Amino acid sequence: MSTRTPSVIIIGAGFGGLGMAMELRRNGFEDFTILERAAGAGGVWRENTYPGAACDVPSPLYSYSYAPKPDWPHRYSGSSDILNYLQGLAVEYDLLERIRFGTDVTEAAFDESTGTWTVYTADGTDHTADVLISAVGQLSRPQLPAIPGRESFRGPAFHSAQWDHSVDLTGKRVAAIGTGASAIQYVPAIQPRVEQLTIFQRSAAWVVSRTDREYRPIHHALFRHVPGLRRAQRLWVWCFLEFFALGLADLPLLRRLVTYLCRRTLEREVTDPTLRAKLTPDYPVLCKRVLFSNDYYPAVVQPNVDVVTTEITEIVPDGVRTADGVVHPADVIVYGTGFKGSEFLWPMRILGRDGLDLADAWTGGARAYLGMTVPRFPNLFLLYGPNTNLGIGSIVYMIECQSRYIRQALTHLTTHPAHTLEVTPQAARDFDTHTQRRLRRTPWSSCSSWYRNAAGRITNNWPGTVTAYRLRTRTLKLTDYTLTPNP
Template sequence: MRPPTDRPSIIVIGAGFGGIGTAVALRRAGYRDVTVLERGSSVGGVWRDNTYPGAACDVPSSLYSFSFAPHPGWPRRYSRQPEIRDYIERAARDHGVLDQVRLGVEVASAAYDEEASRWHLTTTAGEQVSCDVLVSAVGQLSRPSVPELPGSERFEGPAFHSAHWPEDLDLAGRRVAVLGTGASAIQFVPAIAPEAAHVTVFQRSAPYVVPKPDRAYTRVHRAAFRRVPALQAAARAAVMWVTERYNESLVDGTRLKRLVHLAWRAQLRLQVRDAELRRRLRPDHPLGCKRVLFSNDWYPALAREDVSLVTEPVVEVLPHGVRDAAGVEHAADVVVYGTGFAATEFLAPMQVTGVGGADLHERWRQGAHAYLGLCVPDFPNLFVVYGPNTNLGGSSIVNMIEAAADGVVTLLDRMRAGGASSVRVRPEVAAAFDAEVQDRLQRSVWASCSSWYREPTGRITTNWPGLVAEYQDRCARLDPAHFQLV
């Protein structure tokens, strides 16, 4: 038995919001032997990778930031990619964890040694690393999803996922084919349309796009936030209240949801005069079933004469364009895949092995599940931040990340206080939690259509069925009887 004062060695995988937030929570709780492994060349996670034109957040920065690191210098209400990436690095530096990050290290596998109560990791470079506690903070939106289309290898121009946007790409005078109309596409299409010769957008399913109440902050705003921190805290609380009401509406249906629907309808009618184009931009699913998007310039971009909307699926990539299911060939010099991420493939492509050779990906073959998205039976001392069923239809995921990180600290404190070498969730507790979550999710709007929230089987593996406040409360009140100390 290790003494209660012994500090375990901890490895956190990923240096985005989840990894940095967890590292700070551990440091504030007195854990110093913490290493953050990051496969990229800097911290920032998705906000380092997604540098496409127009990249920005659709949650106000007062809420899309750490509660322990308010930033009065945000230039806008909805901040853009470079500002968010810089914020994450600044928060890591200011809270003493930036030096704990090892860059350019990707974990290939992790195996639990039950006799030693330690995790043994192997990197893609073949390095062997061990720790007492392993935290995965790789997130749900870190692995781009690119469809396997016939002929894609024959395309003679640049072809890439939006998360891998070439730094020196010049689109002036070039024809661009964009596959997908998700959260990334509605940002970069309006940004590139004035530059490109022509943009052809291929839409599989029309999204709901509502106005984005964005604005630049003035020097007066920023000075007020610096001098009176309570003003920014009040703004955060107000945004939190509104987004919680929206989260509530996705399950129960409320007046707010009807107002959002009216806002979408009004924007579409005002910004798209062509009746036929409006018809093709009407979603075929209930509002909220898929991610609701925020933009003031998506519909105007599609209404441009040099932008075309195609609703036929792409079936083949040609050397100089793409072919749709109707047989029409669309000329293109550049192909951009705005096709989202492999959100339901948690922790992939890492190979994770627990007690008795338990294979995590085999355990999750029918859909990922974890107690509070945090713990999996037979995988002691493994915690997942932003894990299964912790995504949100609205509000800020940063609040969920902070709650999960606090839960990790609570369990490690109990492990140390009990003189234990490991902590694991009881299988029957995890099973009961999963049954509860899936029952609630099947009564939500997300069960009414196919989306990246769901597995092909219909199981919803990404989203949380309640309010952020409920998740925060459950992570703050972890029942000791639900866990086994060894």
């Protein structure tokens, strides 16, 4: 049987894009190109440079299983350490020569006459390949709130994912709008040097202490030279997180344990009853992602910090006005207001069979078989696509599962040149029905969050353990796909 390795275009050079490229290279696939809109690799870890930026998943698990790093400086690593890890792997696997930086993809269209994808970029060039893989992720586009008067503010204002390091916050009055995963890290980092920090909180977050530690040279030596120690540490973290993930849908009683841990942290760290009431969420634990921090509560109890829960009505030139008519003066505004997580692939336009726009196929909410493939979009694969985000666990291993699965699809296409692979509508419907049924059993269905779109559909999260996803994606089931020869 004749074989021809399919050509591949990967969009994005973050954890997903680099992981996919390494999986291809490790298995003999060399005909691939990575298109990256930024000037360097790293994805969100290149973009998010705000003070205190770090990962809330332990580094032994927040890394590729086949590329362990024995010398992480901390159990929970900072953004610069993660970025160095990714960029080091790009060098080690000779991926830089395959990445076209500064290439912003605007559109991709499937050509039924050739069975190929043509990708168009903002600079007017186009690229063609047999297979298109999107690795743009879910957290790549910052979201600014639609607050009246936002443009009228006189001082510097920026999103946490676009931190303006030219602005010196020393002695300044800072308005921090939002209390999500980023704010919980940069608030403690900037609090000691600002004159006044006013935190505008729409909803409180459940917070639990994290068991961080510094890895010293002795630890690095042990991880490097003691057989099995790194794997044992990774396995321990894996089992710990998988145990708590069971509380999402399968063992609801575990939520009580998480609730107890969060409440104990709050009561221990915040003694003022008024402030503690403000910081107590009004939704069930795990409905939104539980945040890990040892210094957020100690920061917000400081005398130069004020937590405001009154709704913001407008931004004025000198600060922020709330619904009670009070203007809170500010020299700088920081928006910790998250990302447009449910707008998958937007603003790229993706056109499949018969010119079908993926945005139209996803009317009512994004969906994909195993989070990776969509009917009528042959040879298109998504990394970190719909319903593959995690409330608990490491997205890096999810990406590994997806990369292996897509590599199996490419292997099948290699033995069937001039063919396209397309998931059947029935397989996609069955998967989506089952996934949404399980999601209704999770805490995410009981409150609003970025996990849900405007219609209330949970488009982002996987309703279970990483182990369950690994089992579902271990083998490419050809009965779920149609193999079609090109005209």
